[in-house]
Amino acid sequence: MMNKMTRFLFAAAILATPLALPACTMTTDAAKKPLPSLTQQFATPFYVNAANVVVESRYDPLANSRDVSSTFPTPPDMALRRYAETRLRPAGGEGILKFLIEDASVYREGMPSPNKAARWLDLDDKDRYTAMIRASLIREGVAATAPGAMGLQIKLERTLTIPESTSLAERDRLFQGFVADLLGDMDGAVTDALNNTLKLGAGDVAPSPGPFPVEPVQITPQDVNQ
Numbered sequence: 001m002m003n004k005m006t007r008f009l010f011a012a013a014i015l016a017t018p019l020a021l022p023a024c025t026m027t028t029d030a031a032k033k034p035l036p037s038l039t040q041q042f043a044t045p046f047y048v049n050a051a052n053v054v055v056e057s058r059y060d061p062l063a064n065s066r067d068v069s070s071t072f073p074t075p076p077d078m079a080l081r082r083y084a085e086t087r088l089r090p091a092g093g094e095g096i097l098k099f100l101i102e103d104a105s106v107y108r109e110g111m112p113s114p115n116k117a118a119r120w121l122d123l124d125d126k127d128r129y130t131a132m133i134r135a136s137l138i139r140e141g142v143a144a145t146a147p148g149a150m151g152l153q154i155k156l157e158r159t160l161t162i163p164e165s166t167s168l169a170e171r172d173r174l175f176q177g178f179v180a181d182l183l184g185d186m187d188g189a190v191t192d193a194l195n196n197t198l199k200l201g202a203g204d205v206a207p208s209p210g211p212f213p214v215e216p217v218q219i220t221p222q223d224v225n226q
Contacts, residue, residue, distance in 0.1 A: 035176040038079050038183060039086055046204035048194060049092035050139070055084040057101040068129070069106040072175045076131060077104035079179045081109035083186065095142035099190075103128065103134035125164040129175075131182055132157055137193055139200070148199025148211075154189045158182055 059077050061070045069075045084099040111126040138151040160178045162171065195201045 001150060007049075023054040031158055033173055035216055036094045038074060038176070038180055041180075041184065042083055042187060045089040046087050046191065046194070047089050048053040048097050049200045049202050050090050050097040051093055051141075052090050052096045053084075053088045054096055054098045055088075055101075056098060057081060057083055059101050059104050061104075064105060065103045066107055068108045070102060070130075072106065072179060073172045074176060074179055075104070076106065076133065076179055076182060077101055079183055080104055080133070080135065080186065083183050087187065088190075092204075093200075094146065096140045097200060098138040098140060098196075100135060100136040100138060103132055106130065107132070110181075126161050127164055129160045129162075129178070130157065131159075131178070133186065135186065136191065137198060139198060147196050152193055152197055154186065154193065156182065156184065156185050156189065193214060207222045208211065 006061075057077060057080075060076065061067055061077065064113075069077065080101050086096065088099060107130050109128045109130070111128050133156040134153065136151060138152045139146075139148075142150070144150075158178070158181060160174065162174055166174070
């Protein structure tokens with residue numbers, strides 16, 4: 001069995017040979033980048049032709065021990081809830097639109113280096129994170145004859161691969177950017193669904209009264225026997 005000194009000398013010789021491995025750099029506090037914003041791109045409300053918008057979740061991050069979503073600085077399920085509450089606003093109309101979060105899992109898979117020497121030294125390994133997002137848009141309290149579908153389900157999947165040696169601060173920044181990209185995917189799907197499938201775009205909703213609404217006119221019933 002190779003002793004520590006022999007292993008060290010062997011490692012030094014391997015490292016002296018070009019392997020196209022990533023360089024290790026130090027990042028100072030001054031060079032750290034802030035976490036990407038998750039709400040800025042959705043600051044403009046999407047007005048929905050409905051009397052109310054309700055956001056609910058059936059997702060349990062503790063239901064699966066392989067789910068690592070809770071290790072993210074902003075877990076995807078929390079980001080999805082914040083997105084829906086920020087972006088979707090009722091514009092008046094009939095019924096309720098429900099945004100239901102059904103899955104927001106993230107799974108990690110280790111990816112050893114394809115280089116045998118680097119793999120033996122535990123170098124150049126990577127982590128691949130796969131997000132599995134599932135949400136439903138459901139209409140309630142509307143007539144079956146209303147235009148558009150009564151509901152649909154949106155499924156999204158996105159992966160992120162980063163070096164195992166990535167610092168915790170940089171890892172958090174990449175995780176936050178990953179979630180921001182997921183929200184962008186969701187917003188594109190939601191916008192298309194509301195406009196083209198559920199037919200809930202607010203373009204045909206009557207505008208709200210101005211600052212000086214017209215007083216209602218009271219009609220006095222007439223006596224038909226008069």
